[in-house]
Amino acid sequence: MEAFDKLVGLMATLRSDEGCPWDRKQKISAFKTFMLEEVYEIIEAIEKEDLPDLREELGDLLFHIVFIAQICKERNAFDIQDVIEDVYRKMYNRHPHVFQKQNLGAPIEVKWEELKRQEKEDNYSLLSHIPSSMPALLRAYVITKRAAKVGFDWQRIEDVYEKMEEEIVELKDAEATGDANRVREEIGDLLFTVVNIARFLSVDPEDALRATSDKFIKRFGYIEQNTDIRSATLETMDTLWNENKDKENAEK
Numbered sequence: 001m002e003a004f005d006k007l008v009g010l011m012a013t014l015r016s017d018e019g020c021p022w023d024r025k026q027k028i029s030a031f032k033t034f035m036l037e038e039v040y041e042i043i044e045a046i047e048k049e050d051l052p053d054l055r056e057e058l059g060d061l062l063f064h065i066v067f068i069a070q071i072c073k074e075r076n077a078f079d080i081q082d083v084i085e086d087v088y089r090k091m092y093n094r095h096p097h098v099f100q101k102q103n104l105g106a107p108i109e110v111k112w113e114e115l116k117r118q119e120k121e122d123n124y125s126l127l128s129h130i131p132s133s134m135p136a137l138l139r140a141y142v143i144t145k146r147a148a149k150v151g152f153d154w155q156r157i158e159d160v161y162e163k164m165e166e167e168i169v170e171l172k173d174a175e176a177t178g179d180a181n182r183v184r185e186e187i188g189d190l191l192f193t194v195v196n197i198a199r200f201l202s203v204d205p206e207d208a209l210r211a212t213s214d215k216f217i218k219r220f221g222y223i224e225q226n227t228d229i230r231s232a233t234l235e236t237m238d239t240l241w242n243e244n245k246d247k248e249n250a251e252k
Contacts, residue, residue, distance in 0.1 A: 007063070008080055011070045023067075031068055038064055090119070126150065138206040140195040148199070157200040164193045219244045 014023040038061045045054035069080035094115045096102040126146050130139060147153065154160050171186040198205040222244035223229060223237050 007066055008070075011063075011066045015070050015074065026067070026071070028068060028071055031064060034064055035061070093119075135206055137191070137195065137209060138204075140192050141199060141205055144192075144196050144199055154196070154200075157197065160193065160196050160200055164190065164197065167193050219248075 014020045016024075038057065042054065042057045042061060045051075045057050065083075066080055069078070069083055073079035092099055096115075126149075127143055130142055130146075132139070134142070144153075154163070167186065167190040171183070171190055174182040174186045195205050198208060219241055223232075223240045226240050227236055229237065
């Protein structure tokens with residue numbers, strides 16, 4: 001832990017009177033953006049399988065965690081050691097089958113929720129502590145996964161496809177009425193159903209949509225490289241789109 005202690009000491013110095021003016025003035029609220037940036041950079045490194053970059057980005061995230069803990073220490077709230085001890089205790093208690101050689105008597109996913117409920121006592125709900133600030137698609141995925149753990153789920157994927165078709169009909173009906181609020185609601189219902197299809201197929205919808213967005217950017221870039229999009233016809237752009245798509249398929 002020598003390297004970790006050096007990092008904690010470095011952070012304390014940066015926040016001291018002899019430290020960095022920028023570091024000294026930072027508040028916890030600033031880290032909402034900082035942490036999101038770091039997490040997305042980690043995700044990108046994972047997707048690219050760039051391990052040197054992943055190593056660097058994990059270090060950046062760790063630095064931000066130590067930074068926040070130092071601010072909290074200065075407020076006499078807690079320090080990084082408290083954070084480590086808390087998570088150690090929690091993970092130790094949530095793995096009784098490993099550390100206490102207990103027979104769980106239930107699937108690990110079910111037992112995990114039981115242990116979390118015991119920790120939170122009366123303040124626990126299966127769908128609590130799912131941040132509303134999460135990307136909406138990912139949040140829907142997490143919500144449905146948790147509900148499915150206790151059997152609140154469709155039995156067959158065919159039923160989910162039928163639900164999707166039903167939602168499409170309802171969306172078209174809402175569009176016909178011109179009721180913007182109803183259209184918004186039906187689009188949400190449709191997206192929520194698509195998330196359930198992704199879950200049934202063991203696909204992370206956030207990851208799938210991100211990949212599709214990247215694919216769209218790449219194909220649109222091909223169009224931009226081969227024509228003037230300000231004057232090109234839709235037919236020309238569509239032809240170039242399909243041309244690039246065929247090249248991608250040939251390379252697979």
